[in-house]
Amino acid sequence: MRVNRIGWLLALGLSLAVPGSAQAPKPVKIGAINSTSGAEAPIGETINNGYILALEDLKKKGINVELIREDDTGKPQISMSAMEKLATRDSVAGVVGPYTSACANAISRLAEKYRVPLLVPVASKEDITRQGLTWLFRLSATTDDYAAILIDMALKVGKPKSIAIINENTDFGTSAAKSAKAFSESHGLKVVAEEAYAKGSPDYRSTLTKIKGQNPDLVFMVSYVADGILLMRQAREVGLQPQAFLGAGAGFGNPAFAKETDISNNVFSSTQWTEEVTWPGAKEFAKRYREKFNKEPVYHAANAYASLMIMGETAAKAGGDREKIRAALDSGKWNGIMGEVKFQDYDGYTNQNKHPMLVEQIRNGKFETVWPATFTKNKPFYPFPKWK
Amino acid sequence: MASATTSRFSRSALIKLAVGLVLVGGLFAVPRYVSSPYALHIMILIFLSTIMGESWNILGGYTGQYSVGHAAYFGVGAYTTVMLMQFRQVPPWIGVWAGIAAVLVVALIIGSICFRLRGPYFVLASIAVAEIMRLSATNLDKFTKGAEGILATEIPVFIIGEHVVTDFLTKVPFYYIGLSLALLTIAVTWAVQHSKLGYYFQAIREDQDAAHSLGINIPLYKNIGLAISATLTALAGSFYAIYVGFVDPSTVLSLDLSVQIVLVCIIGGIGTIYGPVVGALALVPLSEALRSNAIAEGLFKSGIVDPASATGTFLKENLAHAHVLIYGILVVLVILFMPEGLLGFLRKLGARLKQGRA
Amino acid sequence: MTIFLQSLISGILVGGVYALIGIGLTLVFGVMRIINFAHGDIMMVGMYLTYMLFSMVGIDPFLSVLITFPLMYLLGVFLQKVLINRVLDALPQNQILLTIGLGLIMSNTMMLAFTSDYKILSTTYSSSSFSVGGSSISQPLTISFLITAAITGGLYWFLVKTNTGQAIRATAQDREAAQLMGINVKRMSGIAFGLGAGLAGTAGALIAPTYYIFPQVGSVFTLKAFVITVLGGMGSVVGAAIGGIIVGVSESMGAVYISSGWKDVVVYVIFLLVLLFKPAGLLGKSRM
Missing domain, CATH: 3.40.50.2300 (Response regulator)
Incomplete structure (x- = not known):
């Protein structure tokens, strides 16, 4: 009252x-x-x-x-x-x-x-x-947009030939992976691995080792934050070394992910909004x-x-x-x-x-908008540096 | 003496019958007087819960096989109907038969695996099988569209001859279908209880070895119980799928759903005809009231708590978050203090009142 | 070969943590014949406890086991005395629902207290690993595996050598006979549930540095614990330890040689096969 x-x-x-x-x-x-x-x-x-x-x-x-x-x-x-x-x-x-x-x-x-x-x-x-x-x-x-902007960027700034897709088998994960696959194939990228995992598994090392064997140029991931951190930690452990790690929104755009600077630096993620x-x-x-x-x-x-x-x-x-x-x-x-x-x-x-998507890249634990050029002066850092 | 008891028995049976008919008639008349779609929706959810609870009751309550994997039958029924409708343009009133057929096949397979096991082993096996179904629906995405689920875009108009029976645009047709299915499951349960079949089922529940030594074919009757239960659960699944218009593995094949089905029956009163009805009548409105924060609203409206006060804000912010917690506490309390379910508790209460009056 | 070795090793290491969860459940089941659907939620409480100790007091998750275990033991004894004890003779479906309700209460209390945000416990060694023959081995998982092995050994010794342990085993084998022999069955139940909760909490603490914490995390582990318990034979500690490792390895092998999505199906199929062909479990004595 x-x-x-x-x-x-x-x-x-x-x-x-x-x-x-x-x-x-x-x-x-x-x-x-x-x-x-x-x-x-x-x-x-x-x-x-x-x-x-x-x-x-x-x-x-x-x-x-x-x-x-x-x-x-x-x-x-x-x-x-x-x-x-x-x-x-x-x-x-x-x-x-x-x-x-x-x-x-x-x-x-x-x-x-x-x-x-x-x-x-x-x-x-x-x-x-x-x-x-x-x-x-x-x-x-839409979900398509999350995948398209990332792969499009990678194709424009580098020369990737192959892509591996890792996604959680949830609604968003499955449809984003599908979009990524369709977009990659129509743009001449070879899809060398598709792994849909059940959310909440404590161990992705064996899957990642398998993907490493395919030596993909791009690794496209759809995960929520916690699985995202695990995937990147374990990718480092097994020495998975693509030209770029691309995260479709969700977990990879989460500040908790960015804070894990050991593994989060230089990872790209697509998002609908950034403060910059x-x-x-x-x-x-x-x-x-x-x-x-x-x-x-x-x-x-x-x-x-x-x-x-x-x-x-x-x-x-x-x-x-x-x-x-x-x-x-x-x-x-x-x-x-x-x-x-x-x-x-x-x-x-x-x-x-028709919402324009953005790409962010993590630098020193902070998100920086790096793509597309109409919205930012920052340039994407590519390729992904060698793991220490 | 003997004649007195028979006449009293038949009189009470007559009264029961009359009350039942009036109730059913009243339920059929509801859509004429209640136009609120929200109220009809809640009624439809109550019917749905009743169907699920009664179906489980036949296997769990009468036959004593505590399946915690009934989502498998619900989900297969739901998926078959929606997939046929969406991908093959088969109208749901035909698709539902295919759903039942598919569920019977699944039930036969599950039965042949799980019925070799007893007690907790049976419970765990039933969970495992349902989880396998869920994971398969998730992973076979070419076939089921996986975790994305299937959205039913349009239900065809139901026409007999030239006459349009219903176009499924309002809640009313769903209300009548739900009510009819709920009555059907109650009737089936009644028929089971009052037949040889029910006697065999209960013999298996009470003591499997004794039933065996009486010459009851245990695997056969367990499978019959499962077949009836699974068929009715498939009906519930098909009904749900058409009503909601969307199925995905995490809603129609989840362990949560299996638990929900068991809950309706046990909270209401296991192994009784009307227990699941009582369970549905209690649980559906309760969870809706908790979810929509009706308790806090009621407190505000009655003037007990001022919504602008600190307590009011606290209630507004937290009760909505706490609804599952309150639900959990109530479940625990019912199990601890009303082990025979609400119906058993009400009966005891009634008996005590009668004694008090005598 | 690298892939095979890698998945074998990580399967075994993760399996160690699973084993601990399974051992806790198998004790409870063995002694009380109750399928505890709240087991994963108890583990979740242990994870939050570890998280709090780490983020507020700065206690290392592995060290915090020394605090987590006794606290969770007490919680277990409390739950047993106040709730579980009342349904020991009730119908099995009521026992199941009681533990389900208990799980809902625990996870939603945690949600009110900590919100449903994912908590990530990042220690300095969370993502460190060492390499053996081309396979990468997670350092924190190796430590937790060793701790698990030590705890399992200690528990085994306790159950075989001490009077209380023997009484627990006797109760697990035959409740009525144990009662007739003068064993305080109620007390044994309390201890068993306490140990079960303690072990689940410990498993939570051990997995915390490499995993993540949220109120609903328990249900995944509850199902795994069921599988492990049945695989090993309900009530068998060594069986549960082996069962845990089998589940860990089949998951990681399934993920590599079939697909990540189907790996849980592999586990459930193994589970059903064991149920059908060796219902007493790999190491259990038949009680069918």
Whole structure:
């Protein structure tokens, strides 16, 4: 109750201060489906941090959002429960989330059915926006993009002939590996090894020894942070020495990975966001994120932040009217910490933001954006130096 | 005396029948009066849990074979139906029969391996087999699309003759299918309990060696129990797959799911007809309430806790995180203090009340 | 040949840690006939304990075993007295669910306390290795293998030579007969569960420098422990040690000669074959 009153006063003050800019500060209800317990919780937490910062900033803009958080525990049918509840019982104006692609796929048609605008922040599986749905919007880049940018960079800065693909056999892992394979083959790279491993195995030495025998020029990996560290530690042990280690987002873009400088230096990873990029507000976001959560900001948080900002602003402007929000998302254009966001129809996608990917390289435990040249002056360091 | 007891028995049976009919009739009428899709969704999940619990009950409760690998049958049913629908355009009401056929084959293989084992060895073997199924579905990605799972894009419209029965666009058809399947599994359980089959099953459960010396063909009846149980579980799997529209190994073939199936039955009351119903009625709304933070909301609405206060913020932030913890604590408490499940506990309570009145 | 040797050696080293987990479970199972689904979660608690000791007090993970083991032993005795004891005579499915519930409680308590972030315990030697004949051998895994071997030896001595140890073995062989012989079966159960928890916690401490820690890490190891226990014969310490190494080696061989994705299937198939053809396990006496 008290929060509401303060928010109301605050909004009133703002609307008085800036005449005509803000309307009646009735809170707009937005749902957030996320995985905050279960196996997906580590990243779910990061996403939630992004939402927390977005709520603060919306409030500063005089937009009072009542965020209804739903935990789907990473399970599609529970994600559906959450969506049903938000759409019909809580009557939200729009929904951001869910985290995983499996959940996003499961609820995509519910959004259509209940005519609720759904903005997907990070789930990257291609088919989510390939169903021709009109109420579903995706800010995140697709899985294909994660693989393409890395291999493309390697082909442009070096002369690799062969590639080995190591991935965890999860949803993201399998589809990223598939994308990498397709991209490599269409660009004349020979795929010499494909290893899909079960997440959480303590020992990858024998797999890596086998790959070393193939002597690949590129090693492409899709792993979460912990397995990423193990893979690199053990790659060093067995002396796997390609021209470049390429990590498709996820674990390799995680600060905990970068901190392991013995094995992380010079590893490339693809990401949707870095703080060095010239997108407006990126640096401030990173600074505030560090101060508030005492953690390094990662792209999941930035994607989540931008998604809720867009949804919040659009919903407030449309007075919570779902049809109007959908139309505004469809035709609108935003420029924020994720660069320019626009939901377009192309290559069989509907309402897909054509998000430019970035490549980072770890130097002395810090991520540096090194590719593409339009976003950075840094040059990628290639090939990978000899293991000490 | 004798006539008095028979008449009382038949009267109570009649009352039971009447109550049952009214309940079932009421359930069939629900979609007419309840339009909230969320409420219907929760009901559908309750039906689904009931089907799973009842199916497991036939093998675990009556025959005494504690399988912790029922996800194998659920998953094979789900996968077969969705794969046929998505890759071969076979409508689900035909695909489900293929699903049952596939599950029966799997059950026969599993049965021939696991039924040689007893007690804990059987439990562990059933887990191992289900894990092999999960890993196979994950690794055979050319066939099953692996960990990416299969998204069912569209369910064909169900037409008999010229008449459109349903287009599956609302919750209502799923509600009726779920309700019918749940009633079917209850009816099957009732039939099993009131037949020779049930008698053989329970003999095997109570003492396998004694049952053997009575001339009961143990492998045969164990396999019959498994076949019934697996078929019904496959129905649950197919129903789930069509309803959710997405299957992947980590949801429909996981150990978590196997445990969930056992949980519904044991929390409700193992080896009884209505135990799994009680289990589903308790567990589904409970986990939904915990997950959606309804407890904190209730406290706020009733004015016991001010949402803006420190306690309020704490509850808001943490109860949502703690829902699995609370769930775990409740499971432990039920096992410790209601070893016969909720139904057994309610019956005891009822008996005690009656005694108190007499 | 290098590949074969490499996978053999790393299989054996990892198998050492598996063995320790398996030994803990086999003791509990042998004495109490309870399939403990919370075993991996107990190990997870041990991992967090090691992590805290390392990051807050700076105690080396291998040294911290001296603290972890007794603390986890006490936790085990406590769990046994308060919870497990009440269901010793209950139906087996209730015992299973109780331990599952217990596992949920432990992992979710840890999640509330430590968040679900992955914790990585990086020591100076975490990724150091030495090379023998072209194969790389992880230094921390070698140390933990040696510690495991010492603990297994010590435990074996305890079970064979001491009175308490003999009483535990007697209880494992035949609970009723042991009771008739005047053995305090309840007490033995407490000790067995304590030792089981202590060993699981120790395994957690030993694997911590080369692995990672998160609240749900336990379930992977619970399943492995089941396999190991059955392979070796439920209740057999030496069997579990051998079972652990078999699992480690089949995993790493399976990963190389079949594929990483199928290696766990290899383990489960071996498990089923043993169940079918030698149900008492490799070293167990038949109790079917």
